[in-house]
Amino acid sequence: MKVPSVAERVAEELRYQLAEGFLVPGAKLTEATIAEDLGVSRNTVREAFAELAGERLLLRQPNKGVFVATLEAGDIHDVYTVRRAIEVSSIRAGGSPDRIAAVRAAVEEGKRAAEANDNEGLGSANQHFHGAIVALAESNRLNTIMAQILAEMRLYFHKATMNAHFYSDWLTENEQICSALESGQLEEAGDLLLAYLNRSEQQQSAIHGG
Amino acid sequence: MKVPSVAERVAEELRYQLAEGFLVPGAKLTEATIAEDLGVSRNTVREAFAELAGERLLLRQPNKGVFVATLEAGDIHDVYTVRRAIEVSSIRAGGSPDRIAAVRAAVEEGKRAAEANDNEGLGSANQHFHGAIVALAESNRLNTIMAQILAEMRLYFHKATMNAHFYSDWLTENEQICSALESGQLEEAGDLLLAYLNRSEQQQSAIHGG
DNA sequence: GATCGCTGGATTGTTGAACAATCCAGCAGA
DNA sequence: TCTGCTGGATTGTTCAACAATCCAGCGATC
Known part of the structure; x- marks a missing residue:
């Protein structure tokens, strides 16, 4: 009966693609592209990005974009x-x-x-x-x-x-x-x-x- | 030199108000109100909410709103x-x-x-x-x-x-x-x-x- | 009097468009 | 080769709109 919000579904989809190796570490995720691919608005993609960045799966670099997290030294x-x-x-x-x-x-x-x-x-x-x-x-x-x-x-x-x-x-x-x-x-x-x-x-x- | 984004500053301000006890557990945070109080857009407030919800400081109840987290049993x-x-x-x-x-x-x-x-x-x-x-x-x-x-x-x-x-x-x-x-x-x-x-x-x- | 169902207003969820700020690749010129 | 500019692309943020949902209040019914 429970319908997850669109932002939640986008986050879930991205999590899946990350786990499956479809998105490799270091890859850049462009808001507009993801938004169009998944048929949602750019703002919604941003919310999903914020969630995944909090989980350390994505890395947000201000004014540059979000990237799939990479292994740093340590x-x-x-x-x-x-x-x-x-x-x-x-x-x-x-x-x-x-x-x-x-x-x-x-x-x-x-x-x-x-x-x-x-x-x-x-x-x-x-x-x-x-x-x-x-x-x-x-x-x-x-x-x-x-x-x-x-x-x-x-x-x-x-x-x-x-x-x-x-x-x-x-x-x-x-x-x-x-x-x-x-x-x-x-x-x-x-x-x-x-x-x-x-x-x-x-x-x-x-x-x-x- | 580094200027945190607006969403980040909103999150920081809310964190401050939470730590200071200005916002008590269970209180409801209305998007429009916070947005007006801080002079930012509703979308920006939403991003800050997402971040604080990820930190368990706020609780998001779909279609109802976000509330200051409360102590549950356990x-x-x-x-x-x-x-x-x-x-x-x-x-x-x-x-x-x-x-x-x-x-x-x-x-x-x-x-x-x-x-x-x-x-x-x-x-x-x-x-x-x-x-x-x-x-x-x-x-x-x-x-x-x-x-x-x-x-x-x-x-x-x-x-x-x-x-x-x-x-x-x-x-x-x-x-x-x-x-x-x-x-x-x-x-x-x-x-x-x-x-x-x-x-x-x-x-x-x-x-x-x- | 209590319960049910409706309704209207308020709030959230989501979209689309717009614009400033920033970054970056590529190019012109020293 | 290096420097500095410039134009295009992308991000950050705002605004306005609308559908979906919730909720308090109110009346109707039993």
């Missing part, structure tokens, strides 16, 4: 610093059986994707896994922060840079983390997760100009 | 969950001597305000203290998250609800946390900070409809 470390803070904190506090079950579900989703050789599915499963960990904390604010961070990662570390080799490690690692969580070994789970995040940061830094 | 716990995650994580990772000196400076600022019986100054000093702790991590993203959280707290827990009795505790506590940080006892510092945040959440919950 951004990788920055993103992982946030992830370490909120993911480790969330898992160390445990969570309700329901929330833990959601983490388990994400692990199984990853296994199924691996069996099916579904590379894209593997990426989604991993994001669901880490999203489910933050969801343990039952905090709306943490959830939206994490959702934005994951959107940034989709944008920066796009499928193109991801291969099966990349995913191989953490399939078993997620399993270990999840098991520790289920058995109440929260410190252990936190340590494993922290180690994973540190290693993941190193890998990403090595690939991109860290 | 919001206090939510805010403190975020603070626990990022503040404790930041202090446990330590920081450069410069950043640690900034924490010390905030402690001293608090002491001076206490001597001068400057209640307002005490509040500011406390915010600077916790901001400086997050700044230890040298993460732009964590810093902006913290800044938004602090802005929310200024809005909700306004001066009116703050009295000298409230500030008495943490003057010495901040001193202890800072000392532990300076001497490299990071675990100790983290534990102290965590204890403070838990107690502070309890206090706030007791005051407001927790």
Whole structure:
């Protein structure tokens, strides 16, 4: 019954194109062009731009235009610093059986994707896994922060840079983390997760100009 | 040399009025009224609204209007969950001597305000203290998250609800946390900070409809 | 008297057009 | 090669309009 506003739909469409890699980092988005393409007014596009700029997916340069966000020096470390803070904190506090079950579900989703050789599915499963960990904390604010961070990662570390080799490690690692969580070994789970995040940061830094 | 855009200045003005308590939670902000008061166009006001809504300072209800954000059930716990995650994580990772000196400076600022019986100054000093702790991590993203959280707290827990009795505790506590940080006892510092945040959440919950 | 439905005014959502300010590529001239 | 200008394109902002939606008030009905 609920109809999102036009500006919201434009933002959603742009988010989709960003996640899908249709809009690559650094690309310029011209207001008039987007407005015409989507059949909406320029003012409406501006509102959508403002929203996405607040999510760090777009970068607004006054009087020059808006551009798809690019990785600056230190951004990788920055993103992982946030992830370490909120993911480790969330898992160390445990969570309700329901929330833990959601983490388990994400692990199984990853296994199924691996069996099916579904590379894209593997990426989604991993994001669901880490999203489910933050969801343990039952905090709306943490959830939206994490959702934005994951959107940034989709944008920066796009499928193109991801291969099966990349995913191989953490399939078993997620399993270990999840098991520790289920058995109440929260410190252990936190340590494993922290180690994973540190290693993941190193890998990403090595690939991109860290 | 840099001249912020009109929309940015409107947002800044509204942020100011929110922090100052001139706009109280639940108040309705009518586009036309704000536009006329500030001598700008309605579209510009809308852009500012979008920005502040993204910061959770305003709440947008489609077709009804924008309202100053109000505390919903669970919001206090939510805010403190975020603070626990990022503040404790930041202090446990330590920081450069410069950043640690900034924490010390905030402690001293608090002491001076206490001597001068400057209640307002005490509040500011406390915010600077916790901001400086997050700044230890040298993460732009964590810093902006913290800044938004602090802005929310200024809005909700306004001066009116703050009295000298409230500030008495943490003057010495901040001193202890800072000392532990300076001497490299990071675990100790983290534990102290965590204890403070838990107690502070309890206090706030007791005051407001927790 | 309470509930229902209507209506009119106010406000939001969105558009289109206009214009000043700014930027930038390309070109002329030193 | 460098400098400085210039014209076109794009952004920033305003204004006016209109459809869609909401809401308070009011009357009609049971």
